[in-house]
Amino acid sequence: MRVLLSVYDSRGGVEPLAGLAVRLRELGAQVRVCAPPDEEFAKRLAGMGVQMAPVGPALRSLATGARPPGAAGFQQISAELVAAHFDTLAEAADECDVMLATGVLPAVASARSVADKLGIPYVYACYQAVTLPSPHHPPAARPFRPLPAEVSDHLALWDLDAQSANALFAEAINTHRAAIGLSPVDNIRDYAFTGRPWLAADPILGLWQEPADLEVVQTGAWLLPDERPLPPEVQAFLDAGTPPVYVGFGSMPTTGSHEMARAAIEAIRAHGHRALLSRGWADLALIDDQDDCLAVGEANHQALFRRVAAVVHHGGAGTTTTATWAGVPQVVVPQQTVDQTYFASRVAELGIGIAHDGPTPTTQSLSAALTAALTPEVRVRAAAVAATIRTDGATVAAKLLFDVADHAAGRQRPLHS
Incomplete structure (x- = not known):
């Protein structure tokens, strides 16, 4: 055929x-x-x-x-x-x-x-x-x-x-x-x-x-199943400390990407975590040269998401499914499409993460979302739902x-x- x-x-x-x-x-x-x-x-x-x-x-x-x-x-x-x-x-x-x-x-x-x-x-x-x-x-x-x-x-x-x-x-x-x-x-x-x-x-x-x-x-x-190894620099960063929080907006060309990256890094640091930024089409970039943050390009999300403390993302179907399958808490920041808003609401309804209010997070708003997402209850629920994914x-x-x-x-x- x-x-x-x-x-x-x-x-x-x-x-x-x-x-x-x-x-x-x-x-x-x-x-x-x-x-x-x-x-x-x-x-x-x-x-x-x-x-x-x-x-x-x-x-x-x-x-x-x-x-x-x-x-x-x-x-x-x-x-x-x-x-x-x-x-x-x-x-x-x-x-x-x-x-x-x-x-x-x-x-x-x-x-x-x-x-x-x-x-x-x-x-x-x-x-x-x-x-x-x-x-x-x-x-x-x-x-x-x-x-x-x-x-x-x-x-x-x-x-x-x-x-x-x-x-x-x-x-x-x-x-x-x-x-x-x-x-x-x-x-x-x-x-x-x-x-x-x-x-x-x-x-x-x-x-x-x-x-x-x-x-x-x-x-x-x-x-x-994605069998690709993680890039060496990503693998080394993951091995060098506690699980980081991943931030990425995929193929969404967000406006104000520098401000969003700053808000994300500052919120993640406030929680005592390291940050892993996916550049994506928003071209997210580091705000300083401290060694608790790494910016990455193309990477195997299936392998990567299983190594992080939480995933902050835009709510696309692919990213949401992969994060849910990985059993990791999520903070969904929908950008501009109805499906992203929908998946944000589903993540919240399932108890596996938080739906951020609005497309442009601040340090304060993202810190509050991470506070809610990084709880033992959300981690347990995320793991339970992951086991049900077909x-x-x-x-x-x-x-x-x-x-x-x-x-x-x-x-x-x-x-x-």
């Missing part, structure tokens, strides 16, 4: 797909991953032996570089992303038996369009329940399309969200569909998501609530993809819902 996995997302979105690719390959599939051409993504996939086809502009350059201003600039970038996906995926998916897509909406809508044109089955997957329409939670506002404050009914808000998605992306999607002989789509979001999306989240962290109109398939998170999600999803492809081959038509 030949599989195309398409992702246009940050590192937290690429990593699970790489895990799925490895499990598919173990089951005998030939796998190709379409992903942004960022060097760190390409290096990680190559290190796992996964073939990659770059698509679209580098995500880090979009997140941290200069952008065209306003709504017009956003739609220009979106249109370029759609064009890149129609072109790249049409070639990458040639002779494939099934396609799975995740990431931003214009990219996945483009992916399904290509799958339709080629006549191959398509699956949409996401890493958090809150991005799927449900009566139990509201949508996040889309760029330049605020939700009306006077509307509180969740389903009404999801209807407005579908309208916003059309306003932002339908013209570009339908223009390219027409160019390859496909009819226009009148609901871009629901078309991309399908009626049977996959939820690649652990049921403890990312539970899906019924009833809802969607038939959601929850596979569990797509985890893959580790077979990628294998479950890989086998399901084989089933989708086999079913479609028997019917000789795509299976979308």
Whole structure:
């Protein structure tokens, strides 16, 4: 079986797909991953032996570089992303038996369009329940399309969200569909998501609530044991003293990163701990040359988180799952997306950490959060929840993809819902 996995997302979105690719390959599939051409993504996939086809502009350059201003600039970038996906995926998916897509909406809508044109089955997957329409939670506002404050009914808000998605992306999607002989789509979001999306989240962290109109398939998170050794300087730092507190915001290009680093280091020192800063896309840096702090780049989070006293992070799906799996207390400082706020609330509800109030911690606010997180009760609870995390999600999803492809081959038509 030949599989195309398409992702246009940050590192937290690429990593699970790489895990799925490895499990598919173990089951005998030939796998190709379409992903942004960022060097760190390409290096990680190559290190796992996964073939990659770059698509679209580098995500880090979009997140941290200069952008065209306003709504017009956003739609220009979106249109370029759609064009890149129609072109790249049409070639990458040639002779494939099934396609799975995740990431931003214009990219996945483009992916399904290509799958339709080629006549191959398509699956949409996401890493958090809150991005799927449900009566139990509201949508996040889309760029330049605020939700009306006077509307509180969740389903009404999801209807407005579908309208916003059309306003932002339908013209570009339908223009390219027409160019390859496909009819226009009148609901871009629901078309991309399908009626049977996959939820690649652990049921403890990312539970899906019924009833809802969607038939959601929850596979569990797509985890893959990471056997990479820690960098020598990190290993030496860990061995030289008591467990440090880790601070990192992943692929979030936070503003005021110097002030955030200072607040974090001062709060951690106030608790008598050493600090380990992950530079990430925020470019966190040390504030002095004392030997109780270390700044690091790429590192194996699975190994690292098991060696620290607590993890201070942004609440991305990947980081939250890895920290929970490691059984370490967490302080979640959500930055700018609804899924990060959601995972912060789940960490607090589960009793395995603290949800920081607001995206910009001060020394005082972070010190208070660490006081609450670094208690014996939270440590015990974190260890207990870690034991419940499913580790077979990628294998479950890989086998399901084989089933989708086999079913479609028997019917000789795509299976979308």
